[in-house]
Amino acid sequence: MNRNEFRSEMIRSELEDIVGQHFVSVDESDKLVYSTDWSWMPQMWLDRGQPLPTPDYIVHPDSAEQIAEIMDIANKYRIPVVPWGGGSGTQGGALPLFGGILLDTKRMDKIIEIDEVSLKVTAQAGINGEQLEWALHEKGLMLPHYAAASRCATLGGYLAPRGTGTISTKYGKAEDMVLNMQIVLPTGEIIRTAPVPQHAAGPDWPRLFLGAEGTFGVITEATMRLDYLPEARLMRAVLFTDLSKALEAGRLIMTRRLHPFVIRLYDPESTRSQVKKVLGLDYEGAYMVMGFDGDPDIAALEEQKALAICTGLGGQDVGRAPGEAWWEHRYDFYYPPLSLHLPWMYGTTETVTTYDKIEPLYWAVKRAVEEGFPEWDIKFIAHFSHWFHWGVMCYSRFIIEEPPADAQEALQLHNRVWQAAMQAVIDNGGMINEHHGIGLKLGRYMRQQYGDAWPFMLRLKKMIDPNGIMNPGKVGFGF
Ligand SMILES: Cc1cc2nc3c(=O)[nH]c(=O)nc-3n(C[C@H](O)[C@H](O)[C@H](O)COP(=O)(O)OP(=O)(O)OC[C@H]3O[C@@H](n4cnc5c(N)ncnc54)[C@H](O)[C@@H]3O)c2cc1C
Structure with missing residues (x-):
């Protein structure tokens, strides 16, 4: 046994001491499974027969205390810890780029308390989104983070990348629903945030962990605000000949403080x-x-008032049935057999900005993608959803049905299209992401996005994770 093998066995046995032998895997087949999340890049790479970085150890802890001990080992041996929820992320956030410990949170799936007076639930962060929802439904309640990924995502995975669900326009993003969290820091300390988020007892530091995508620690438990299941859900569809007018209708609905739980506006190509x-x-x-x-x-x-705004701007009321069809099939867009799939190349270049900038931003990204690569047959589709009082998200996608067969060529083309799209986003006042997160894919744009504030973020990372063990290479933080 050489020195590396000996060290590796030492680490493995120390991990087994913490979680039990059964909950540490070094099987090659498991390593392969955990080498890719739902992002296009690693999936394409594997599909073209190329090897990916794999974790050295896949560990399944069942408590914050166990995770704290795992952090001690990672610090001692200076090896990475990569949190993994459902692995449904689309940005490469959970990829074990540098090996180390892949920390699968799914054993931490308990509901600790459902409070029907204050309308809140406390659960471990590894709970599956749909299972949590079923338990709440039995009590006439809902966690209104209706992400298309709920079936395959965890509560921690909702919060870590600052996710947004289908009905966010009324109920907010996942981060708006969190009251408090338990977190294991990279140093192994277990901390709890204040019981409620709205107060004036100092700065709002708990939000640092929302959007950190596992680079600042592991969220192990969260208390989330709930709502009653609604008595009625009224769906309606309107058809516009002019996208501009449709965007204006959405803006007026929101700025006049009507409360749609969803507005989803598809561009003509979509x-x-x-x-x-x-x-x-x-x-x-x-x-x-x-x-x-x-x-x-x-x-x-409210529906009547919103409809009047739409028809006043030339929208044609096409009734309830086409709206109800959308609600019924709203997730079918994202799952086989109707979702985008390999060997196609695709990417979701979603962005968010204020109402004054959204239309020019949409056109700029569309032009950058459609006109920037004349040698390729690129399709660009977009919809606008997740409306705020001040602006809206644009969920745009590029699709190339016949990309290069060669893995490296495909990767380079993919990155060039992303570069063109993200540059258009930044140049036109958009954010490089609204809800999928940054992960590996968008890390290279963080410096440009944040400008003078970026060194401050780097210093925060250094302070929170002095040995750089947490999810290295993600969110633009170093390797
Ligand atoms: C079909 C499909 C539909 C989707 N629809 C939506 C949608 O409607 N809305 C949306 O917002 N996103 C959506 N996504 C993107 C993604 O699934 C979500 O961001 C999801 O919430 C990720 O959860 P997960 O548990 O799978 O996280 P993972 O993919 O396992 O991890 C995502 C990131 O969070 C980190 N992380 C995971 N758990 C923890 C934890 N406990 N503590 C700290 N860090 C952690 C990981 O290290 C990684 O960086 C969709 C994805 C797919 C495949």
Whole structure:
């Protein structure tokens, strides 16, 4: 046994001492499974028969205390710790780029308390999103983070990349729902944030852990705000010939403080392709669905007001059925057989900005992608969802159905398209991401996104994780 093998066996046995032999794997097949999340780059790489970095140890802890002890080992041997929830991330955030310990949180799946008075749930961070939702539904409650990924994502995975669900327009992003968290820091300390987020007892430091994507520590438990399941959900669809007018309708609905739980506006290309493929609706123009929920009378009144705004701007009310079809099939867009798939090349270049900038931003990204690569047949589709009082997210995607067969060529083309799209985003006042996170894929744009504030973020990282063990190479932090 050479020195490296000896060290490796030492680490393995120390990890087994903490979680038990059964919960540490060094099997090659397990390593392969954990070498890719849902992002296109590693999936393509594997699909083309290329090897990926794999973890050295896959560890399944069941408590914050065990994770604290694992951190001690990682610090002692200076090896990476990569938190893994459902592995459904699309940015390469959970890739074990430098080996080390892959920390799968899914054994930490307990619901600790459901409080039906204050409407909150406390659960371990590895709980599956859909299972949590089922338990809440039994009590007439919901965690209104309706992510398309709920079936395959965890509570910690909602929070770590600052996710956004389908009904965020009324209920907020995952980060808006969190009341408090338990976190294991890279130093092995177990901390709890204050019981409630709205107070004036010092700066809002707990938010540092939202969007850190596991680079600042492991979220092990969270208390989330809940809502009652709504009595009514009214869906409606409107068709616009002019995307500009449709965006203005959305802006007016939001700035006049109506409360749709969803507005989803598909650009003409998306309406023509995606809406037709998934919902079978044969429309030309920009198809918009909106939904109002809660008390049936209030929902109906708000819907009527929103509809008046839409028709006043030239929108055609196409009724409830096409809106209800969308609600019924809202996740089908993201799963086989209708989702984008290999060997295609695709990427979701989603962004968010204020209302004054959103339309120029959309056109700039579309132009950068469609016109920047004349030698390739690139499709660009987009929809606008997750509306705020001040602006809206644009979920745009590029698709190349016949990309280069060679893995390296494919990767380079993919990165060039991303570069063109992200430069257009930054130049036009957008954020490089709204809800998928940064992960590995977008790390290279963080310095440009944050400018003078970036060195401050690097110093924060150094302070929180002095040995650089947590999820190295992600969110733009070093290797
Ligand atoms: C079909 C599909 C649909 C999707 N729809 C949506 C959507 O509607 N809205 C949305 O926001 N996203 C969506 N996503 C993206 C992604 O699934 C979500 O961000 C999801 O919440 C990630 O959760 P996860 O448990 O799978 O995290 P993972 O992929 O396992 O991890 C994501 C990142 O979080 C870190 N992490 C995970 N758990 C912890 C923890 N406990 N503590 C600290 N860091 C942690 C990881 O290290 C990694 O950096 C979708 C993805 C797919 C494949």
